[in-house]
Amino acid sequence: MSIDVPNTKRARAQAKGPFGSVGKVLDELDDRLGVAKGGRTFMDKIFPDHWSFMLGEIALYSFVILLVTGVFLTLYYIPSQDLVTYHGTYLPLDGMRVTEAYASTVNMSFAVRAGLLMRQMHHWSCDIFVGAIVVHMARVFFTGAFRKPRELNWSIGLTLLTLAIINGFLGYSLPDDLISGTGIRIAYSIVLAIPLVGTYIGFWLFGGNFPGTMIIPRFFILHVLIVPGIMIALVGAHLFLLVRQKHTQFPGKGRTEKNVVGSPMFPVFMAKTTGFLFVIAGITALLGAFAQINPIWQFGPYEASRISYAVQPDLYMAFLDGALRIWPSWSFHSFGHTIPFEVTVPALILPGLIFGLCYMWPTLERLFTKDNELHNLLDRPINRPKRTAAGVSMGVFITVLFFASSTDVIANFFHVSLEEVLIAMRVLVIISPIIAYPITYRICKELQHTPGSGKRKTANVVTRSEDGEYIATSSPVYVDDAHHGLAAVEVPRFISAAPDEESETSGTRVVER
Amino acid sequence: MTSFFKRVIVYSTLLLLSLGPVALFTGNANASGQKPYQTPYQTTRKNAGTPNSSIVKKDKNGMVITYGNSAILYKAPPSALDAIGEALFMQNCASCHGTKANGVPANGVSGAYPNLVGLGPATIDFWIDSGRMPATNPRAVEAPRRFARLTPSQALAVSAWVNSLDPSLPDIPTPNLTNANVADGAALFALNCAACHTIEGDGDALANSTFAPSLRDIPAYQVVEAIRTGPGNMPRFTGNLSDYQVRDIVKYVTTEIQHPNNPGGLGLGGLGPVAEGFVALLLGVGLLALIGFWVGERE
Numbered sequence: 001m002s003i004d005v006p007n008t009k010r011a012r013a014q015a016k017g018p019f020g021s022v023g024k025v026l027d028e029l030d031d032r033l034g035v036a037k038g039g040r041t042f043m044d045k046i047f048p049d050h051w052s053f054m055l056g057e058i059a060l061y062s063f064v065i066l067l068v069t070g071v072f073l074t075l076y077y078i079p080s081q082d083l084v085t086y087h088g089t090y091l092p093l094d095g096m097r098v099t100e101a102y103a104s105t106v107n108m109s110f111a112v113r114a115g116l117l118m119r120q121m122h123h124w125s126c127d128i129f130v131g132a133i134v135v136h137m138a139r140v141f142f143t144g145a146f147r148k149p150r151e152l153n154w155s156i157g158l159t160l161l162t163l164a165i166i167n168g169f170l171g172y173s174l175p176d177d178l179i180s181g182t183g184i185r186i187a188y189s190i191v192l193a194i195p196l197v198g199t200y201i202g203f204w205l206f207g208g209n210f211p212g213t214m215i216i217p218r219f220f221i222l223h224v225l226i227v228p229g230i231m232i233a234l235v236g237a238h239l240f241l242l243v244r245q246k247h248t249q250f251p252g253k254g255r256t257e258k259n260v261v262g263s264p265m266f267p268v269f270m271a272k273t274t275g276f277l278f279v280i281a282g283i284t285a286l287l288g289a290f291a292q293i294n295p296i297w298q299f300g301p302y303e304a305s306r307i308s309y310a311v312q313p314d315l316y317m318a319f320l321d322g323a324l325r326i327w328p329s330w331s332f333h334s335f336g337h338t339i340p341f342e343v344t345v346p347a348l349i350l351p352g353l354i355f356g357l358c359y360m361w362p363t364l365e366r367l368f369t370k371d372n373e374l375h376n377l378l379d380r381p382i383n384r385p386k387r388t389a390a391g392v393s394m395g396v397f398i399t400v401l402f403f404a405s406s407t408d409v410i411a412n413f414f415h416v417s418l419e420e421v422l423i424a425m426r427v428l429v430i431i432s433p434i435i436a437y438p439i440t441y442r443i444c445k446e447l448q449h450t451p452g453s454g455k456r457k458t459a460n461v462v463t464r465s466e467d468g469e470y471i472a473t474s475s476p477v478y479v480d481d482a483h484h485g486l487a488a489v490e491v492p493r494f495i496s497a498a499p500d501e502e503s504e505t506s507g508t509r510v511v512e513r
Numbered sequence: 514m515t516s517f518f519k520r521v522i523v524y525s526t527l528l529l530l531s532l533g534p535v536a537l538f539t540g541n542a543n544a545s546g547q548k549p550y551q552t553p554y555q556t557t558r559k560n561a562g563t564p565n566s567s568i569v570k571k572d573k574n575g576m577v578i579t580y581g582n583s584a585i586l587y588k589a590p591p592s593a594l595d596a597i598g599e600a601l602f603m604q605n606c607a608s609c610h611g612t613k614a615n616g617v618p619a620n621g622v623s624g625a626y627p628n629l630v631g632l633g634p635a636t637i638d639f640w641i642d643s644g645r646m647p648a649t650n651p652r653a654v655e656a657p658r659r660f661a662r663l664t665p666s667q668a669l670a671v672s673a674w675v676n677s678l679d680p681s682l683p684d685i686p687t688p689n690l691t692n693a694n695v696a697d698g699a700a701l702f703a704l705n706c707a708a709c710h711t712i713e714g715d716g717d718a719l720a721n722s723t724f725a726p727s728l729r730d731i732p733a734y735q736v737v738e739a740i741r742t743g744p745g746n747m748p749r750f751t752g753n754l755s756d757y758q759v760r761d762i763v764k765y766v767t768t769e770i771q772h773p774n775n776p777g778g779l780g781l782g783g784l785g786p787v788a789e790g791f792v793a794l795l796l797g798v799g800l801l802a803l804i805g806f807w808v809g810e811r812e
Contacts, residue, residue: 051809058801092699092769110776120777127793128801135798178703178712179785272808279804287797292777293789298769299712300703308703308712309725315790406787411718415657418718434525438518 041243043266046511048249052139057273058132061280062125063235069122070224076112077174078104079220081213090297098176098301101216105175106297121288126168128284130316133161141361141391144379145248148372151362153241156234158358163231165316170223172314175294176216181302182311184215186324193343211304246511251377260376260511310412312405322404323350326425354398385444392440393433400429576680583692584760585737587684590634590673598674601667605647614675626651629675632742635683637672639738643731654722655745686737690764698765701758705750714770715784719746728766736763 016024030036047053080100086093088103089110098106108115137157140146146154169187173180188210191202207214246260255261263269287293299308313321323346332339357364365387366372381388403410404425411418459475569580581587590598603612609626611617616628629637640646641663645656663671672685703712709725710716716727723746728736740759743749750759773780781788 049810051806051811054805054809055802058798058805092695092765094696096696096700116777123789124793124797127790128797131794131798132801135802178707276805276808280801283797283800287792290778291789291792291796292775292780294786295773295775295777295780298773300699303703306703306707308707309709309719310711310715310717310785312786314786315793318786318790408717409784409787412716412724415724416718417722418720419722421718431529434529438521438525441521442518 043264044511045243045265045269046247046260046262047265047269048247048260048262050250052143053247054276055132055139056136057276058280059129059136060235060239061277062129062132062284063231064277065125065281065284066122066129067228067232069118069125070228072114072118073108073122074224076104076108076115077101077220079174079217081176081211081216093297093300096301099216101174101176102296102301105177109297117285117288120291120293121284122171123293124287124291125284126171127315128280130161130164130168133157133164137161138391138395142379142381142388143248143250144375144384144387146362147375148362148366149245149374150241150248153238153245154362155359156238156241158355160231160234160238162355163227163234167223167227167231168314168316170219170227172294173219174216174223175296176302177296178299178302178306178308179294179296179311181211181304182307183313183317184219184302185210185304186321190343190347193340194348195339195344196337211302246376248376248378250380255377257374257376310408312409315402318405319398319401320347320351320405322401322407322425323347325407326401326404326422326429328426354394357394382444382447385441385448388444389437389440393437396436397429397433400425400432404429577682577684580684581686582756584689584756586687586689587635587682588687589680589684590638590669590676592673592677594670594673595677596674597667598670598672598677601663601671602674605663606671609648609651614678631679631681632675633681633683634672634676634685635738636742636744637675638668638685639735639742639744641668641671643735645744655724657724658726683738683741686734686741688733688737688760688763690733690760690767693760693764695761695764695768697758698761698763699769701754701762702765702770705754706762709747713773713785714766715782728770730771731766733763733767736766 013020019026026035026039030039078100082100083097084100084103086096086098086103086106088094088107090106093106105119109119110116140154140157169183173184173187188202188206191205192198194201203209205215205218206212207218247262249255249260249262252261263272300306312318324343327342327346330341330345332341379387407421407425408418410416411421460472461475462470462472464470570578572578577589579586579588602610602614606614606629607618609618610629611626614629616626618626640656642661642665644659644661647662648656649659650656661668669685702714706714706728709719710728711725714728716725718724725746731739737759738744739747740750740754740762754762781792
């Protein structure tokens with residue numbers, strides 16, 4: 001084939017096609033791997049623009065930050081309970097016999113460049129991760145996004161939350177400082193409290209009696225390999241299902257059960273979400289740089305004979321600790337066995353019930369409402385008063401347990417008796433959910449009849465005429481909306497572009513399911 | 514009002530009535546026949562903190578003037594202050610502790626107030642100097658630390674007069690922190706003090722309306738006085754901690770506890786995961802959700 005194209009700059013550029021070198025590379029890739037079809041699906045994935053859909057991203061990107069900072073930490077952390085003599089830069093520990101795990105964590109904080117920043121970012125990120133999962137889950141629950149066909153993704157999300165809590169606890173235990181060692185001690189007691197087989201399981205997990213020399217290495221491999229591995233797989237499945245089943249959306253103009261209205265992945269959502277990733281990373285870095293978290297050098301190494309008062313777990317374990325604190329001291333001793341109900345019930349049965357109820361909820365709701373339809377349009381919480389009230393009730397219950405884990409801090413701060421706080425928590429944990437249900441139900445019912453509720457608010461523009469008359473006019477809903485300016489993007493030529501229907505709200509695209 | 518709403522109210526009231534008393538009375542120490550804590554202040558045994566020191570200086574009557582070692586020097590309050598101390602005692606203390614400092618007030622009601630005779634000058638000095646005495650509420654379970662009503666020299670004078678009634682120990686300590694080992698202090702603090710005062714020294718609420726006070730603003734000699742005399746609920750550490758060990762603890766408290774380095778940034782009040790949780794939820798999740806609210810549609 002003869003080359004009759006002149007060798008000029010413009011001609012060379014033209015030969016590459018409208019998308020230049022990148023397009024050329026993609027073209028070559030498509031010839032070999034067939035990435036165009038998947039790429040088209042990926043780039044055309046429609047994301048609803050509502051802000052509440054961003055909550056899950058906080059969790060996702062916190063997870064990314066956790067992975068990145070976590071890899072850094074593994075480079076300096078030594079998962080060993082062998083005793084060494086600490087000789088480092090932190091003088092109050094000088095000459096103390098500590099475990100290698102503790103010594104390496106202190107050294108990582110003081111002797112490694114950016115080590116303390118990474119440690120603190122990892123810890124803050126973890127707190128944000130679990131908090132964001134819960135907020136995201138609340139969004140999914142209250143808007144009914146878990147309904148058919150998305151029950152499986154609800155379960156995957158719940159499993160991710162469980163694993164996040166477990167892995168948070170495992171990671172918190174790794175420095176082997178006084179506070180985290182106390183946490184492991186409590187975990188050991190909880191394992192022992194499993195009726196009949198608790199002792200065996202405890203000895204199997206710890207390789208003997210507490211504390212032993214094996215629990216830190218075992219927690220380490222669980223924390224950095226096994227649990228995160230499962231979590232990455234589940235996050236992948238979570239996102240795959242999200243793409244496969246497409247997003248839910250709030251009802252609105254032009255939105256039906258059969259379509260999705262929103263911004264496509266490329267370029268709108270990609271720009272937005274990348275920016276959000278940087279914001280999340282930035283805020284985590286700021287917290288890591290300026291707010292001290294878990295100063296293990298002040299706590300000292302763990303020794304079974306030592307204890308500090310005012311020890312709370314991290315926020316994701318707080319509801320369990322709260323339940324343990326306020327549960328009455330009941331136990332069963334007979335037939336040569338002891339079943340410590342004061343541990344078994346709050347630490348094993350209660351979380352089992354809470355999570356079991358969460359797993360069962362989509363099924364339960366289908367059973368009660370006899371609603372077997374597919375749902376892609378979301379509910380507004382006020383339109384489902386019973387579900388909203390149940391959710392608020394559960395939220396209040398967990399929140400009271402959360403606060404119950406700081407009974408001593410509350411008592412000290414307000415200078416009231418510890419017992420009074422304890423009893424108040426016992427009463428509150430029962431009363432609050434019971435009161436929260438009818439109140440929420442009533443509020444939802446009342447709001448349903450409020451005219452204009454759920455409609456987007458518009459600005460009243462007041463103008464003064466030349467005669468001095470004031471005229472108030474209601475502005476259009478989408479005045480000054482940034483999405484107006486976005487032009488439709490050109491689709492690469494190797495993708496067979498199907499013309500998309502423009503939605504009635506400008507700038508967004510509608511895709512059939 | 515719908516019938517459903519009525520049903521919810523009726524059922525929740527019933528549930529509440531049935532569960533409320535259970536929650537109130539289970540697992541409470543008071544319910545199991547134990548008497549609640551009654552005595553306002555624990556008194557200390559006479560001659561607590563017997564000198565285990567190398568240098569004991571006595572006057573010609575055999576009375577101890579100073580004792581101690583290179584770590585802590587204990588000094589009896591000068592007897593010249595007795596007269597001033599007596600006057601101050603009559604003004605500020607006698608209404609409860611009685612004119613003889615024996616815990617029997619003038620109206621004859623006895624038993625409620627501690628007998629101060631033979632407690633040693635360090636005890637008297639600590640209670641007055643830390644502002645706990647004169648108490649705001651003499652019947653309260655605990656006298657909290659507050660601004661001292663008497664000056665340090667007045668406190669010394671009162672302790673001089675009370676000591677003159679029955680000279681006893683421990684005397685008023687002056688720690689010398691020059692050769693103190695802060696690492697030993699940290700280890701001893703974790704072993705002996707952290708169980709109540711918390712590992713970061715912030716103090717916390719204990720059982721039966723008592724509190725372990727914060728150690729953030731305590732002068733060195735008061736730390737020694739507290740360790741050696743055991744005020745309130747606190748155990749009296751005498752035989753198990755040498756003067757050298759006490760000095761190490763004092764060094765750790767006055768440096769690392771009171772002026773922590775906080776290389777990680779803001780200390781967040783030393784409240785640990787409680788404060789951290791609030792920061793993570795409000796500044797982390799909350800702020801990020803707000804930014805998401807800003808980025809996304811608000812339809």
